[in-house]
Amino acid sequence: MKRVVITGAGSINPLGHTVADTLDAMKNGVCGIGALDIRDVERLSIQIGGQVKDYHPDDTFNRQQQALYDRFTQFTLIAAREAIEQSGLEFAGTLAAESGVILGTSGGGLTTQDDNYRAVYEEGKNRVHPFIVPKLMNNAAASHVSMTWNLKGPSFTVATACASSNHAMGQAFQFIRSGLARVMVTGGSESMLCFGGVKAWEGLRVMSKDACRPFSANRNGMVQGEGAGVFVFEEYENAKARGAEILAEIVGFSMTSDAADIVMPSQQGAARAISGALSDAKIDASKVGYINAHGTGTAANDKTECAAVANVFGPHADKVMISSTKSMHGHLIGGTGAVELLAVLMALKDGIIAPTIGYQEPDPECALDVVPNEAREAKVEYALSNAFAFGGLNAVLALKRA
């Protein structure tokens, strides 16, 4: 089996337009959640979200590109550029043929759908722009990354709701580990902060009207965010031979299905995914210093996740740090695992643990070290990243310091 390392990272999200800005915000416990600035917001009962701020598509994309790139594709391309530039790779010849793109998204071009349904239903128009279908399709982002950087190997999009990007990165890891690819551009993107996107979530009555406070006893729901995280996963010998900087190594991945309920999480399903990632990585739970939690801030997720961690880690559960950066950037749904992987890289590479901000009251059902409110310095050898989706689909990655 080949070893798999990360040689590039890129992101645009509510905390910043680059990885450096994002990590800076995470270190400082900055909250990127605020009042939503979208059309018809006054008709929503949930009026907060983690929006990408000061974003002007005209600065990056010309008119023809904007006609083809939904907001989720734009975010993906911006993050992919940063990641690929950091890696220093150029894709040509056999490397191009052996390199692909696997990205996660849940809603794909939902903003494009929202705008165009509005045009035909509300405004009564009988004609839409000719490129609506290639703009809204869930694989648009993966395809444009492939076209932009000449990636000609296995490429597709994964949609498993809130676990999409963890499933995508897990696939990319397995492709390289098994020798099916040499380099994979992977991660995820989401842009659901439009009227229809927020209205649909509102209906479930699991959204908070004021803040995302994971693990806090007074938590009252999730807050949606938007943005993208993209990484370059590379076969270790390839990276070593060209002297690339290695940000971290991916050592394990596991996915499970609860096979139980379409929205309620299962402790057992989550625990099986966590322990599966540890055994895939061939490490003992006691080696893990940090877990980036799914930590949505809902009553159900946080207590179930803590119980699953306690179950797998046993006595070591009291020593492991577990934080949810959703408190800062919100829940990026299909892109969330990718942006959260940045916190894992920061823990492994810089020895800084991102905090769970907004933490106000201890919850006996979440009695773990959730790194409340302030970042912490700690040397971490191994870390996990959890994602547990609606539909009971769980995906956990295990990473090691380079």
Place this chain on the structure above:
Amino acid sequence: MSDSVKDRVIEIIAEQAVLQPSDVTEDQTLEDLGIDSMGLVEAIFAIEEEFDIQVPFNANEPEKSDFDISSVAAIISAVEKMVSEQIA
């Protein structure tokens, strides 16, 4: 719409419980009726649509909601109150 608020609420709850309205009694809880959290959210949606009201309810903190869901009777009186406030 000659039915009373009470009858209309019971009809909505009965539909969620897959029962006849006559089998739903006011002293029953949602748990007695086998209505889980998803059924509750759907019932609230149906009540909002039926009476054109906004029911304040967050599934993360049901106990903090002004909307009392402790029994069928409690739900009926909460809806009656909201409907009368809307008319007033």
